């Protein structure tokens with residue numbers, strides 16, 4: 001399929017066929033395709049020969065974005081961070097956070113979790129000749145701990161505490177602990193509030209930077225701007241990328257507690273850090289959607305529509321579907337077999353819904369609609385999934401039910 005145009009939650013292919021988009025550029029289009037407000041702001045900006053590419057120089061649009069982010073997002077939540085504009089992908093902002101944590105602590109080991117996904121890079125800097133740039137990295141070790149509830153009855157935060165306390169545990173004190181509060185690629189695993197708070201306490205006690213990777217779960221995807229907000233904690237660093245810019249324009253920001261900002265000039269640089277169109281679009285969506293709580297309230301209502309619709313499907317096919325996973329507009333259906341997920345995705349695509357899978361076995365059908373999706377379009381998309389499951393999995397009893405399934409979603 002070759003796509004040509006896109007508007008909010010719809011994609012159109014070159015034959016004029018319309019699809020509902022439950023993929024949203026893997027979370028890069030939270031405010032919908034061609035968001036009208038962001039697009040207008042960008043077109044207006046471009047019409048005045050305003051600077052487009054400013055590298056690391058200051059620009060008025062960058063200043064406006066920083067001001068908006070501070071006043072609309074950080075200050076009302078009581079957070080205080082410096083903002084570093086890293087290279088614009090998710091993987092680059094994660095790289096920058098770990099480089100900084102290793103530099104500041106002088107330690108190499110990093111604690112990461114089962115089913116984590118943080119990106120695909122990691123080689124380029126080791127190939128660079130310049131010692132000044134290379135000195136801040138080391139491909140030190142990673143200690144992998146079980147994510148929350150990965151093993152029934154095992155509290156991996158307590159395990160970490162014990163590792164740190166015991167000089168013979170074999171686990172070096174780490175440069176950082178990095179995690180996603182909701183593992184997007186890992187299968188829509190949601191960390192509990194208690195576990196996240198405990199990690200915050202332990203890392204504070206041992207002076208270990210706690211980094212939240214908000215590349216996918218951030219920018220409203222979880223139902224709040226930051227997905228860790230629900231735990232009432234303040235990480236030491238926060239990685240943001242995909243959906244900061246309102247139109248899917250590349251931009252990444254590393255939020256850093258000021259005491260950790262030990263970068264020297266140019267120590268962590270890159271060419272595409274001054275994408276002014278992204279600053280303009282991002283400023284517009286922050287002002288448009290996050291100034292008051294109306295948008296967040298509407299997100300909560302759509303979260304409920306999605307959860308109820310998915311639960312209704314799940315309960316009809318217990319032999320195929322284990323249950324509903326995730327929170328916010330980042331939810332999904334966990335199948336017993338990845339083959340059934342793939343079959344459902346193909347069936348949905350045939351009926352004009354774009355949706356993807358995640359999890360170690362591709363067992364989770366992951367639904368990430370635009371946060372701006374109209375409730376009726378959300379229901380239409382869920383109905384396509386319901387009908388796909390019906391066609392693939394229904395026995396004769398469920399046959400009689402299909403009208404009800406479609407009606408309830």
Ligand SMILES: Cc1ncc(COP(=O)(O)O)c(C=O)c1O
Nearest residue numbers: 089090091117118119213215216
């Ligand atoms: C949590 C998380 N971190 C990092 C990344 C990497 O982002 P990118 O693909 O922009 O490098 C992703 C991508 O899906 C992600 O979900």
